[in-house]
Amino acid sequence: MHTRTCITCKQTLPSNLFKYRATREEAKRKGLSGNTAAWVESNRCKACRPKRKPPSKLTRNELANRVTAGDVSPIEAERILNERELKRRAKISEYMKVRHAMLKHMSLRPTQLKLFLLEQHIKKEQAQQLKQEQRDAKHSAKLSTPPRKRGRPPKQLIPTTPLTTGQKSVQGETHER
Numbered sequence: 001m002h003t004r005t006c007i008t009c010k011q012t013l014p015s016n017l018f019k020y021r022a023t024r025e026e027a028k029r030k031g032l033s034g035n036t037a038a039w040v041e042s043n044r045c046k047a048c049r050p051k052r053k054p055p056s057k058l059t060r061n062e063l064a065n066r067v068t069a070g071d072v073s074p075i076e077a078e079r080i081l082n083e084r085e086l087k088r089r090a091k092i093s094e095y096m097k098v099r100h101a102m103l104k105h106m107s108l109r110p111t112q113l114k115l116f117l118l119e120q121h122i123k124k125e126q127a128q129q130l131k132q133e134q135r136d137a138k139h140s141a142k143l144s145t146p147p148r149k150r151g152r153p154p155k156q157l158i159p160t161t162p163l164t165t166g167q168k169s170v171q172g173e174t175h176e177r
């Protein structure tokens with residue numbers, strides 16, 4: 001039996017482990033006609049040879065190049081591209097399904113909506129009341145002590161929605177100036 005030594009792992013192995021089917025491009029590079037996919041011998045054994053990308057993993061351009069070289073049939077390339085497109089569409093449709101389910105879950109029925117709005121309204125009123133109380137307290141404090149340090153109102157004391165408090169604080173500041 002013929003043997004050969006691999007230049008990478010330095011093991012002496014049967015020579016058939018060094019043979020591989022070259023693509024037409026590779027065959028041409030090795031000085032062969034390139035009319036057929038020839039068997040060529042490598043310096044590396046099968047385990048040490050870099051793995052070739054399977055056609056299904058090739059990019060669109062790489063596939064086109066393989067097709068022009070004659071290593072991949074146009075039908076095979078088309079099949080791969082079609083499959084990829086189907087996968088892409090399935091992904092999008094899956095995403096849309098999840099999105100739809102989420103929106104449906106988040107949306108409320110009319111009766112629920114009424115309750116929700118009422119709750120929001122109460123919260124808002126409570127927030128305004130609290131804000132007013134704080135403003136009054138601050139105002140009276142200002143009257144008793146000279147304004148030495150101009151700082152922001154203590155935001156962490158207001159347990160309300162940030163939008164309303166933000167607007168109110170801006171208004172408050174403009175009044176102070």
Ligand SMILES: [Zn+2]
Nearest residue numbers: 006009045048
């Ligand atoms: Zn090796």
